[in-house]
Amino acid sequence: MKKILIVDDHLQITEVLKEYVQKEGFHPIIAVDGAQALEKFYEQPVELILLDVMIPKMDGFAVCKKIRETSSVPIIMVTAKGEDYHRIMGLDIGADDYIVKPFSPSEVMARIRAILRRIEQTDENKHSMKQLNYDNLTVYLEEKRVVINQHEIILTKRELELLWLLLSNKEKVFSRDNLLDSLWGFDYYGDARTVDTHIKRLRAKLDEVNHSNWEIATVWGQGYKFEGRHEK
Template sequence: MKNILIVDDHLQITEVLKEYIIKEGFSPIVAFDGQAALDAFSSHSIELILLDVMLPKLDGFDVCKKIRETSNVPIIMVTAKGEDYHRIMGLDIGADDYIVKPFSPSEVMARVRAILRRIERTDENQQTMKQLTYDNLIVYLEEKKVTIEQQEILLTKRELELLWLLLANREKVFSRDNLLDSLWGIDYFGDARTVDTHIKRLRAKLDEAAHPNWEIATVWGQGYKFEGKNEK
């Protein structure tokens, strides 16, 4: 049974989410503060985290950063802060999705199901395709690793999936909606700006090493593509 970690200091919210998670056939694990969340994550096999931002001891952003140092487990940030910069901050530090309070537990579970289905599809695809290479870029799916000129570039699971999709379909232009459907799922409730944020973060990480012969290109009015210098 898959473990879902709920991190929230409001007992009423955790009880409601626990009930829905159990109905979905998952096993809920609850932490009421940031440090307890890290302890629970280190001592259990966790498939997905529902992570509140406002927490005692360590806030959700700090928890997300610490987990991203060692794991690409899916993280859905849950926050009462609806301002764009809070949502962007969560995505920037590696969260896969966000939900703003007050929320519908049914919506939360729809997003959980969508992310877990996407992971299952990705894992199935990885059974037949293990590695992609272009110029000085190598993407190793089994190892969840990316290198440029043998320098490892640390990406989150979502960033690696985004790079893989673009590289595997080199020169194909993906609209924001295409990318949302392919990586977030057709029942994703967020908006297209999520794609822009992930593209920006992916580019910044890839730019840690020189890659003059290729780029993640913006095709104005259409979307994004992996573009090779000799294929323009």
């Protein structure tokens, strides 16, 4: 049974989410503060984390950063803070999605299903193609590794999916809506700015190592593409 870690210090919220998670056939694990969230996360593998930002001992941003040091497990930030700054900050540190209180439990479950469905589809397709190469870049899908000039680049699962999609379709321009539909799913409730944030973070990580023969290019007014200098 797939396990979902729910992190929130409000009993009423955790009880509601617990009930909905159980109805979907998942096993809920509850944590009421940041320290307990990390403890439970390291104790047993989970398929996804619902992580509130405003929790005692260690806030959700700090918990997310810590988890991202070793894991690409999907993380949905759940918080009352709806300003763009907090949404972008959550995505910048590695969250896969962001939902603002007050929320509909049905919406939360729709996002969980969308993320887990996408993971299952990726796993099913692994046998057909496991590795992509371009110049000094190698992406290992099954191992979830990215290497540039023998230097390993640590990406989140969503960043890896984004790079894989662009690299496997070199020179093809993807609009923001294309990328949202492909990676977040048709039932995603967010907006196109989520794509911009992930592209910015992906570029920053890739730029840690020189790659003068390729880039994630912006096509103004259209979207993004993987651009290879050898292709010109």
